[in-house]
Amino acid sequence: MSQNTSYTSVKRRDRLIKERSIDAYRSERKLPDPTLCQICGAVFTGGRWQWCEALPIEAKETRCPACQRIHDRVPAGYLTLSGTFFNEHRKEIMRLIHNHVERQRTRHPLQRIIDTHIKESGDMEISFTEFHLPKGVGEAVKNAYQGELQIHFPEASGQVRASWSR
The missing domain is CATH 3.30.70 (Alpha-Beta Plaits)
Structure with a gap:
């Protein structure tokens, strides 16, 4: 017994809602790799802030979000x-x-x-x-x-x- 199934195209009404970020201290652009925090010495490398044994020689300098929050109180x-x-x-x-x-x-x-x-x-x-x-x-x-x-x-x-x- 063969069943004839037809499919109709249904336009989806749901959508992904972009999550709203409330952290103004999170960088909207990707920082250059590596970037050194001039205050605390943390290094942005591999997509995140971390402590490094040896500080990179050719690093851009900025303030990390924590030091910026501390500075701005x-x-x-x-x-x-x-x-x-x-x-x-x-x-x-x-x-x-x-x-x-x-x-x-x-x-x-x-x-x-x-x-x-x-x-x-x-x-x-x-x-x-x-x-x-x-x-x-x-x-x-x-x-x-x-x-x-x-x-x-x-x-x-x-x-x-x-x-x-x-």
């Missing part, structure tokens, strides 16, 4: 730490945070702390150069000391806000 995200437990264990929690960020920074040169300051309320606010760091650092603190972690990704501002308290 425009963080990609914040982590706020609060609570009586935090106030009692501030030094050891901050040591954990600095160790976590330093481990990330050895693999990913753009992941750094911009600033740490204490608000009038006594809460500590840490600003970061990368969108992923507030979440990662907040999770590291929560895993080590429990507590409550909240993460907000507001679309309009493009800055991640995380808060941990205990």
Whole structure:
């Protein structure tokens, strides 16, 4: 038994929507390979920023996105730490945070702390150069000391806000 199947051409109405980038510090053009950050010494090579043992001789110079954010004082995200437990264990929690960020920074040169300051309320606010760091650092603190972690990704501002308290 033979079945005659006919196909009709249907115009598709769905389309791929181009993802909107909210990071103004991401370069829209590809940097020349190699490019050296004149501030921190990170090298853009192989399509990404990385640390190199030997600095390239014939490299173009610019500022990497992390150094540019630090210079402009425009963080990609914040982590706020609060609570009586935090106030009692501030030094050891901050040591954990600095160790976590330093481990990330050895693999990913753009992941750094911009600033740490204490608000009038006594809460500590840490600003970061990368969108992923507030979440990662907040999770590291929560895993080590429990507590409550909240993460907000507001679309309009493009800055991640995380808060941990205990």
